[in-house]
Each structure stands twice: as structure tokens, then as C-alpha cells.
Amino acid sequence: MSKKEKKKITNDWGTDVHLDIPEDEIWTYQVPGLAAPHINKPYKYYTLKKVLFVITIVIAVSLSIFFSVLALQNDTFKYEETDNGIQFSKFSNTGYLYELEIDYVSDIEYIPGNNDPATNFKVVKDETKPITSIRQFTLNCDDKVKTVYIGANVTDIDPKAFYSCWALQNIEVDENNPNYCDVDGVLYNKDKTELLCYPCDHDEYLRQKYGYEKELYRDEVTPEYERDIQTYVVPSTVKKLSEMCLNYANLRVIYLPEGLETIETLAVFKLHERVDQWSTSPSLQNIYTYKSSDVTDTHFTTKEALGEVYLSLPDGLKFIGSDAFSYNQNLQYVYIPSSVTYIGHHAFWDACYKEDGEIKGVNVMNVACDEETFATLTVGDDWLPKYDKGFFKKAVDMNYSAAREAVK
């Protein structure tokens, strides 16, 4: 039989087959080319087969559990040796660690006899091993740690190290640290030219500081509360807002210094406040720029204290990273100064929405330069806010050669 004919037979559905199987062979009849049926018949070496089977399964299951526990068990602190010393690379909360000191290699030591999981351990430090750097995403998504203390020897911190630490209220830096400092619980580099991390729950720290007993929901916010808790003044020395530095903060108003040059990726991403016990909504309403060059206090008192103040982004700003202002649907006004040379993709993504036929949020993009000049800038995809139009999304209009709106 040729190969082609053989193939035709094996692939043909309609192959008319008929088997004449005697009644007493229905359970034993073997189809040519296939194994013989084995129905209600004893197996050869039945016991041996069962024993081998059980042993194999027990080994397989034990290995399965062992490997999984091994892979999933987390040490509370993980460190890696690098060329520059010891790097703090991963933190996994015991569930009861609310304050974290990052200065020396640490470990958890349990107290025998104490059955209270909240107090039955202590952190033991090895002071011969100072930590010199903190890796990106070291505390990723921790929801317990409220305060982080950074020691004097830590000379390299990735700004993303504290990403999504929902309970983090303040970061304290040892005053002898040569590269970093904190300003009232917010992390900066030493000369305060870079804002590195505004903790996600910094508003709770501010509430305690300014004597507010509880968090006020969106409709309960008073002017004083907005001033003390939801307004932040970035010091005048700052030139750069680092990646993700202000993301998820509960802020309504931000004052930026005129000397600011760079707003990095996701720097002012999705600022939000509580609407009620169950939900949140976008909080950022306004960005202002101030001209005074000697502002160090991050607490807002009056506009006068900041010198001349104007609406929106500072003249002199050059770089706006991707998703820098995404999901701030409450933001009222944006003005792109003529100094800007780069706008990342989706820089103002979802910064507006449509309600009752009206576009709310950033409903027009004001740009200082004319259309021709703007075309020479490096601009990422979909950098403009978009709103629902019919079944599709439409970018808001651009207002070229716009004059900056005055502060009301």
C-alpha cells in the first residue's frame, strides 16, 4: 500500500468499518494496533504495582509540598551583597512590624513563651553589617509599616523602593546620612534638589501633627483641613520630582517651585481622597508655581509667604514623564510652559471625564508655544486627556499660544 493510500485510510472519517465481535468477547476484543482491553480482570503483580504506585505518589506529593513551601516562605529581611556594600532587597512583614529601621542587617528573633503574635518577636541588628543601599520595590505593597527610619550609611535609595506602601506615614533619615534627608517625613536627596518619596499615608501623619482626630471625607473637608493636610509645598531647591514620588497621595493642592525642571514618570499619579468608608475619588484640584527662592517649609500657610504665585506648571520646566499626571480627574487647569521639551506618553491620561454632557477636569490643554513650535517637541502617544465621545474617546482641544490664566 502506498504512503498516500495509507494516509487516506487513516484520515478518512467515512472508513466503513464493521467488526463481527462474538457476544462473549465484547469485553476482551483487541483492536489491531491498540492495547487490549482490561476490564474486571486481575492485574499481574497487582500488589507490587499498588505499592510502587503509592510510593511514587507519596514522593511526588511530598516533593510538591516541600518545594512550594520553600519557594513561598519569605524571610522578613533579605539582603544582597553588592559592589557598594549590602543592599536591602526585600522586606516581608511579619504582620506586626509597624516601624522599620533600615540601618544594619537585621533579623527577627522570637521570644519563647510569649504567645501574642503582636509582641512575641524582636528585631535583632548586626551592627557590623551596615546597609548601604535599598533596592527598587523592597517594600512593595506593604500595608503595615507606618514609619521607616533610614540610617547614616544608606547612600543609594531607589525612589521606587517604597512603592505602594499604603500605611507608610513618614520616612525619617539619619541626619548624618551624606546623600539623603527628610523634610517633615518626606524623603529628599541631601541638597533637596530631588523629591524622592511622599509616603502614601502621609496625610495620617499630618493629621496627628496638626491635631485632627479623624480623616475627613471629601464632602466634609474644611478650608483648614485642606490647608494643613491636603496642600503640599515642594521646597524651592527642588529641581526634580522623581519617579512615582507623589503617587497615591491625598493632596488637593501642590505648590511647585519655579526652578523645577523635571517631573518624572508617574510622579503625580492618581492622587486620591476618601469619599466615604468604602470608596475614594481623585483629589488633586490645582497645581501652583511659586517664585520665592527660599522656601523650606512644606506646610502651606499663605500664598504671600511663597512670593508671587501663578497657576499650573512652572516656567522653566523641561521634562514631563509618561503618566506623570494620570487619573487626576479633579485637576482643573493645566498650562504647558514654553520651556517644556519632552512630554511622555499618557502624561495626562484620564485627567478628564464626561458627566451630564459636560467635560470635567482638564477640558482644554493650554500650551504656551504656537502650533509650529509645539510640533518640534518630543511628545509621546496619547499624552492629552481624553473623554468619551459617542462610543469612542476624543482628546481635549489644544489651546496654542495661550496666555496663562491668572490665579483667582
Place this chain on the structure above:
Amino acid sequence: MSILNKVKDFGTEIKTHWNTPAEGKYVPYKEYKDVIIGVGANYTGSKVLEYIGFWSSCFLIMYHYKLPYLTFSVIGLLNMPLGYISALIWWYVCDNLGFLPKKAEKKVYVAYGLMALFGISTLIFDYSRLFNQSGWFITTLNSFEGMSATACFKTFGTHFLYTGWVGARNIFWRKKLIPKYGRYKYGLYCDVIPKCVMVILIGWLPVYNIADVATRVWVANLLFATYNVFGFGNVLEECSKRISPNLQERILVRSYPVKISHIFNSILAIILPVFVGMLRYEWADINFYRWIIPATFCISAACTMFLAGRIKERIPQPPIEKKVQIKFWDGMLGVLRNKYLLINTVVGLIDALGNGMLPFATILYFYTFRLSGLPYSLLVALISFAGTPPDLLSPYFLKKFSYKQIMIFYQLSRAIGNAIIAVAMWTLGDNLALCGTICVVVLFFMEMTKTVPTTASHDMNVRIADYQMYLSGERLESFAGIFGWFTGPITTFVGLIIPIFLLKYGFNSNWEILFFDGSRRNIVVVPIIVDTIGFFLMSIPYFFWDYDNRKQNLVMEVLKRRAEVTEKKAEEEGVSVSGGYIG
């Protein structure tokens, strides 16, 4: 013959065999109509349920519960020991269709009852307090991501409760409903109403607002476990895969009425995101789970139940009263004799290389393109549609090429497609338009080349069960799970490599890290490269596949003869016969 005449003949053929099938066939055309609507509704309902699940890519978990990524692996680990033990009982019950010897049935009921009671007690009491809180055991439990020792015990107990509850229902309803409705769709009749209630509850119970993560984890696990007690799988399509003992008719039903039935879901897949786009927070809006999902599901469920009775399974099998009783060890050793299950196991083992990776298409649509509303629907529909024309030609491809050729082509085409995506993401990651377009084009071609292998594979799985029935007297579809036990140690461990890698690049309960280009590239590309290697390797086992149409036809002849002889004997003995089918 002119086209007009062909159409006329086709019309006459349908009219003639509307109520009675043609000679050599088993399915009247009226049932084709029922398949279109019934399978359509059932498929749509089951697809809607894919939006609800206790996994990290479910929008409810992603946007509302915000559970740590590794927690799902920890829960899997906690459920593993009991899972192994309960699987043994489950297989024994299922492959005997719920009909056990009286004594065995009583023992199984008692075991399930005790499991459920223990489960309930863990929810009431905190057993972790019985252990030394500073000891290795408790501190290890506390060290698991997103868990505490208390949450671990409650999760462990929830699995006991779930196993006992589901197990007892399984025997009760199988015995009651299988003789009447068959082995595939019986579950619809006992589950549909509680499932509708659970779908509504899951959106409305504000469990996701529990502040403490560990508590949120175990309560969510309990809620989803209760939801999972009741099934609403795509069972009518399973029935339609066994609608005829005739191979050609099976493929025809699978390729045309079943394919046409999927149009209901395609329409829904366009409409649903449009409604979602109208919500203020789109996919993150809880109203999606409070209104849109329950309404869509309840309508689909009602249509399914209306037509479920009209779609029949036609597996040549002896009447239930005369079926082969499968002893536990015969089941275990029986499946091990099936060479084709072994080959599939090796394929599955290699496939584990991609376990734990995030759904690439979701990331592309939501985090690269930021799609929502109609544009999202259209792109998804376009890509899904890519598979439809080749699927309509499935009968042609399946006749022209062997299963072996089709599956080798499938694995290699996946490998090449994934490799292109990985290169595009790595080199053009921040050029969203170009990189996204390349990815969409590749996804389109991958979908195009996916449907015929999927059809072939579904059909082959039915054939493998036919072959098992020839070998062991029962299909042993449940006992086939034993292969998973052998591969478990490797798949579990390998499946944890990718999630642990993802954590390093910032992925956890907060998916928004995927907006960050640098993280997105690592989180997506590296797992895709691993998956690509897996696809290349997965083509190798198929070189040993030799089960063809001729062998299948012979197997069906044996099964028909067994059914015929057994039924004849039963009738001679005056035993009542139900659930059998001669073919």
C-alpha cells in the same frame, strides 16, 4: 449542478430530516437549531462567569480586593494536601457516575460530613492559637505573603468545608439526575438557581472593604469557595461534542452549529465593554459586578435551561444498571495504560513553564493601548474573529492533516508568535503605536492558527475518553487526574518561578505598576521568552502520536457492540434500563 440547485437540495435535506436523522446519522436538524441557541446561551453564560474568579487577573480582585499576587499560590499550597486526598474519593465517585455500593456510599457521606463540620469549626474558632506563637510552624505561616497563621487555618478549613459540601452534593445529584439528563449536563439542573444568587451576592457583599489584608484574604476565599460550589460550565457544548457516535457528524456539529452558537458571545463581547465604558471608573467600577454581570448571566442562564433538555449526548454505553463498576485501583491502573494520556501529560508538564505569567493580551489592551468601551470591544472582536473562518474549514483541515501534524504546527506557530512579541516589546517598548501594532498583528495570526488545533484537540480528548472506555469499560475522565499528581512537584515549583520573578519588578496586588514602562517590559517579556521555549519543546511529544480515524472507528464499533449486547441481556433479564445508548 448549479449553486441554486445545491441550495434547493440542501433545503430539501433539512426539511426531510428536520425531525428524524438521515441514515447513518444520529442528529436531526432540529437539534442543530437547539445546539445553536442552547450552546450559545450556555457558552455566553459561562464566559460571563470568567469575569468572576479567585485569581489575580479578575477585575474584582484587581481593583477591589487588591490581594497580594503570591497569596493565591499560598492558598493553593494550603489546599494541596486535602486536595490530593479528596481527589481520590472524587474520582471514585465521578467515574462510577455516583452509583456506589451501599456501604461505600455511606462511608463516603460520613467522610464528607466530617470534613464539612471541621471546616465550619475552623471558621468559628481560631485553631492557630493552640500552637506556640513563637514556634517554627506559626512563624512560617505568618511569613506567607498576605497571610497570617489565623488566615491560614481559616483558609485550610474553608477547603474542608468546600470539599465536604461539594462531595456530598456530587453523589446526591449524580444519582438523582444522571439517569434522566446524562453525565454532562445534569449539573445545570441542580446548580443554576444557587449560582444566580451567588453571582448577585459576589458583587453586592462589600467584603473587599475589610481593612486587614489577611482577614480580607480568608473571607474572600470563603466567599469564592461558596460561589464555586455551584457550577455553570459550558456543559451543553460538552454534550454536543458527544452528540453522535459518527465522527464526521461530530465534527460537523462542532464546526457549524456550535461555531455559529458562539456568535451570541461575540455580540456580548462587543456590547459589554461599551456598557463598561459608560461607567465612570470603567472596569474598576463596582457597578460592573453589581448590575452588568448579574443581569447578563441570569438572562443567559434562563435561555440555557429552556433548551438544555433538547441537546442529547449519544455515547454508546451500557445502561447504568449494567455498567462496569470501577474499583478504585482498577481506575488508577486503568488510566496509566492509556498511552495518549501519557503523551498529553508530558505536553502539560512542559506547558507549566508558562504558569504564573500575566495575561499578555490584557496588559496590551489596558496598559499599553489604554483601551475601553467600543474600541476595546472592536479590537477584541477583531482578534477573536480571526479564528472563525479557519474554524469553519475545520472539517477540511482535519481531513487533510493528521492530528499529529496539526498539533506540531500549533506549538511551533505559538513559539514563533511569542518570540516576535518578545522582540517587539523588548526593542520598541516605549513606542506604543508601533510595538502595539506588531503585537496586535501577531495576536491576530496566532488566533487565526489556533482554532483548528483547538477543535482537533477537543475532538481528540473525546476520542481519548472513547479509547479509555474501550480499554477499561468506563471513560475514567476523573481518574485521569492522577497524571497531575506525578507532574505536580515540577509544575508547582516551576509555576512559582514566574510569580516570584514578577515580584522583583514591582508586580503585586497593585497592577498599576504596569503603567511603568521599565517594569512592564520585564514583567511581560521575560515570562513570554520562557513560554516560547516551552512551545518549542511541546511539539516533541506529538511526534509519538498515532491515534487515527481508523483506530477510532474500530473503537466505536467495539463500544457499540458492547452497548448492544449488554442492553439485550438486560432486557432478557427484565432489568430496567436507563442512561444507556446503543448508537
